[in-house]
Amino acid sequence: MSNQSLPPGALEALKRPSNVGDRSTIRKLSDFNEGILAVVTSRNIDLGELTHKFDLLCPRNGCGSVILKAGVGRWVEHDGVELDNEKGPxxxxxxxxxxxxxxxxxxxVSPNMMEFENIGFTRPVQQDAAAKKLKFLICAECDLGPLGWCEEGGSEFWLACSRVGYR
Ligand SMILES: [Zn+2]
Structure with a gap:
């Protein structure tokens, strides 16, 4: 018996840490091969609607604060909103x-912020003169954001699917 009987690369593969099945890892939407299809399921209260089958988390590794419990948010494709300034995220x-x-x-997420486990808000910002003031959603623990937005005083809260973690 000697290590020379192992196929090339086998030892390295055994030593390599595997993330498969590691529930402590925060996954991003981009980590799923099927994208959004991998994280949606039918909503209990309306089977025609889709919700997330994972808890939604702050995407920052080392934080991972739970933002929303599985099954609360409703998936929608909707007009985009500028969350970032011209310098980008x-x-x-x-x-x-x-x-x-x-x-x-x-x-x-609706009808109010009580649906969230943890969420923080920025001060209201005026995107342009005609528009209502927006608040951006940020992690309540570490202030990472913007993760989404809401209108000041509004009843709808929008989390960007690509900007939350899944577990
Ligand atoms: Zn955080």
Whole structure:
């Protein structure tokens, strides 16, 4: 018996840490081969609607604060909203969203913020003179964001599907 009987690369493969089945890892939408199809399931209260079968988390590794319990948000493709300034996202865990005008994929949460486990908000910002003021959604623990948006005083809260973690 000697190591020379092992096929090339086998020892390295055994030593390599495997993330398969590691529930402590925060997965992003981009980590799923099937994308959004891998994370949706029918909603209990309306089987024609889709929800997320995972808890939604802050995407920052080392944080992972639970934002929304599985089954709460409703999947919608809806007009995109500029969450970032012209310099783009400020953090590597926040992928750029599709450019506006155009649609993006959102988890819609309503009717109020009590649906969330943990969520933080920015101060209201005026996108342009005609529009209502928006607040951006951020992680309540580490302030990472924007993860989504809502209108000031509104009853709908929009989380970007690509900007939350899944577990
Ligand atoms: Zn966080």
């Amino acid at each position: 400020l953090h590597p865990d926040l992928p750029a969203l599709p450019t506006t005008p155009g649609t993006a994929q959102w988890w819609l």
